[in-house]
Amino acid sequence: MVNFGLCLLFSLSLLLTCGAIQLSAQETDEDLDRRQAVARLTGFKEVPSVVTSGRGVFHAELIEDAGEISYSLEYRDLEGDVTEVLIHLGRPATHGGILVLLCSNMLGSPNETQSCPTDSAEISGTITAEDVQAIADQGVEAGSLEDLLRSIRARATYVNVSTGLYPDGEIRGQIRRARRVHRDAADGDGVTDIAGE
Numbered sequence: 001m002v003n004f005g006l007c008l009l010f011s012l013s014l015l016l017t018c019g020a021i022q023l024s025a026q027e028t029d030e031d032l033d034r035r036q037a038v039a040r041l042t043g044f045k046e047v048p049s050v051v052t053s054g055r056g057v058f059h060a061e062l063i064e065d066a067g068e069i070s071y072s073l074e075y076r077d078l079e080g081d082v083t084e085v086l087i088h089l090g091r092p093a094t095h096g097g098i099l100v101l102l103c104s105n106m107l108g109s110p111n112e113t114q115s116c117p118t119d120s121a122e123i124s125g126t127i128t129a130e131d132v133q134a135i136a137d138q139g140v141e142a143g144s145l146e147d148l149l150r151s152i153r154a155r156a157t158y159v160n161v162s163t164g165l166y167p168d169g170e171i172r173g174q175i176r177r178a179r180r181v182h183r184d185a186a187d188g189d190g191v192t193d194i195a196g197e
Contacts, residue, residue: 035062035063036059036060036061036062036177036178037059037060037061037062037152037177037178038057038058038059038060038176038178039057039058039158039159039174039175039176040055040056040057040058040173041054041055041057041058041075041159041171041173042055042172042173043166043170043172045092045158045171045172045173045174046166046168046169046170046171046172047093047094047095047172050166050169050170050171052077052078052079052166052170052171053078053079054075054076054077054078054079054161054163054170054171055075055076055077056073056074056075056076056159056161056171056173057073057074057173058071058072058073058159058173058175059071059072059073059178060152062149062152064149067128068126068127068128068145069126069127069128069148069149070124070126070127071102071124071125071126071127072123072124073085073102073122073123073124073159073161074121074122075120075122075161075171076120076121077120078119078120078170078171079163079165079166079170080164080165081105081118081119081163081164081165082103082105082116082117082118082119082121082161082162082163083104083105083106083116083162083163083164083167084101084103084104084105084109084116084162085101085102085103085116085123085159085160085161085162086098086099086100086101086102086159086160086162087099087100087102087148087157087158087160087175088157088158088160089135089138089140089151089156089157090156090157090158091155091156091174092158092174096135096138096156096158097133097135097137097140098133099133099135099148099151099157100127100131100132100133100148101113101133102114102123102125102127102159103115103116103123103125105118127145127148128145129143129144129145130143132144132145132147132148152175152177153177155174155175155176157174158172158173158174158175159172159173159175160172
């Protein structure tokens with residue numbers, strides 16, 4: 001009788017634990033904001049990793065109805081002067097082709113491309129379909145904002161900041177959908193704040 005009671009108690013406990021895990025997974029999925037994306041950039045996310053004091057934060061708002069992505073990127077404490085900032089198609093720990101040029105100080109960049117501040121700074125702008133570059137061997141068509149949005153949702157894009165000291169990239173961060181914070185955590189203004197990755 002004691003063994004039966006212990007088995008029953010163990011079974012109930014297991015069911016409750018599994019239910020809580022499933023509910024937690026559902027809550028996590030609901031907490032993802034389809035319109036907000038973030039990336040935290042460090043040298044350790046580069047391939048291969050780079051030991052640097054540099055760091056950065058990328059924020060984006062995906063405005064599908066308007067066919068654009070509004071973004072801002074803050075970077076600081078880099079050891080080299082910034083040469084260009086790019087969004088690439090690629091999973092963590094892989095290299096991928098260039099999807100979007102956010103800013104550049106390189107010769108031969110398109111005239112409408114904004115210059116990158118060389119030191120600690122914040123840049124911002126809007127990405128539209130015409131900014132998306134073709135990557136033929138990765139299936140991306142030029143001008144396909146949908147390809148870019150799908151890649152962001154699949155966590156298959158990263159922001160890369162190249163410098164004169166590290167031309168392949170000094171800091172990098174994977175773009176992920178942001179999580180909602182269900183409380184007015186930061187500033188007391190009554191608005192739901194957005195958390196990082």
